[in-house]
Amino acid sequence: MVSSDPMKIKIDRFGIPPSRCPTIEAVTSLYNLPIKDFILIFDKFDDGQLMDTSKWKLHGNFLNSKTSDIPNDTPDHIMDLIITNRSARIVWLSESTCASKDEHFIWVFSHELRHVEQDMNLVDLKETSKYLDARLKNQMEATKRFRWTQPEEFDADLSAFHTLKKLSASNADRHILELENAAPSEGKYLYTLLKEFSNG
Numbered sequence: 303m304v305s306s307d308p309m310k311i312k313i314d315r316f317g318i319p320p321s322r323c324p325t326i327e328a329v330t331s332l333y334n335l336p337i338k339d340f341i342l343i344f345d346k347f348d349d350g351q352l353m354d355t356s357k358w359k360l361h362g363n364f365l366n367s368k369t370s371d372i373p374n375d376t377p378d379h380i381m382d383l384i385i386t387n388r389s390a391r392i393v394w395l396s397e398s399t400c401a402s403k404d405e406h407f408i409w410v411f412s413h414e415l416r417h418v419e420q421d422m423n424l425v426d427l428k429e430t431s432k433y434l435d436a437r438l439k440n441q442m443e444a445t446k447r448f449r450w451t452q453p454e455e456f457d458a459d460l461s462a463f464h465t466l467k468k469l470s471a472s473n474a475d476r477h478i479l480e481l482e483n484a485a486p487s488e489g490k491y492l493y494t495l496l497k498e499f500s501n502g
């Protein structure tokens with residue numbers, strides 16, 4: 303289903319149930335999103351064939367089709383959208399995210415919408431990442447470096463936490479605990495920092 307709103311396109315390949323629409327409205331209302339060239343994809347996509355490192359195997363993804371490198375393994379149905387909407391900002395949510403419980407759905411959706419805001423208004427964050435990555439190259443291996451040298455990811459997680467808190471405070475506290483427990487050892491501290499900063 304494609305929405306009739308000419309400024310924003312929602313492509314619902316998943317078949318979002320009507321019961322989730324108020325949540326989607328509530329989350330989107332908290333973000334300053336582009337008024338045109340913005341596409342939201344709720345996907346029904348089996349990512350089993352992709353490498354674990356693929357951007358399309360994650361819970362969600364954001365890309366600016368004008369300025370981002372388009373990953374080589376981008377599925378055809380997303381590539382078609384990129385080609386026909388050359389300068390669009392695209393937020394993609396995976397099938398597993400669309401099918402997940404509210405807390406996870408809200409977290410991932412908010413995280414990706416925050417990347418849209420960053421792309422529009424906070425371009426310096428990318429430069430900061432480049433600096434931190436270069437600075438820490440010799441002190442940390444790449445897999446660990448990733449989480450600690452990308453302030454835009456910390457900022458997006460923080461935004462997701464705040465949005466979830468606004469919509470359901472008790473769910474937010476429980477969900478961040480679940481994320482913390484599921485994270486690899488080097489990632490656990492990130493959630494401690496998120497909580498600390500957020501309660502600051």
Ligand SMILES: [Zn+2]
Nearest residue numbers: 413417455458
């Ligand atoms: Zn992210």
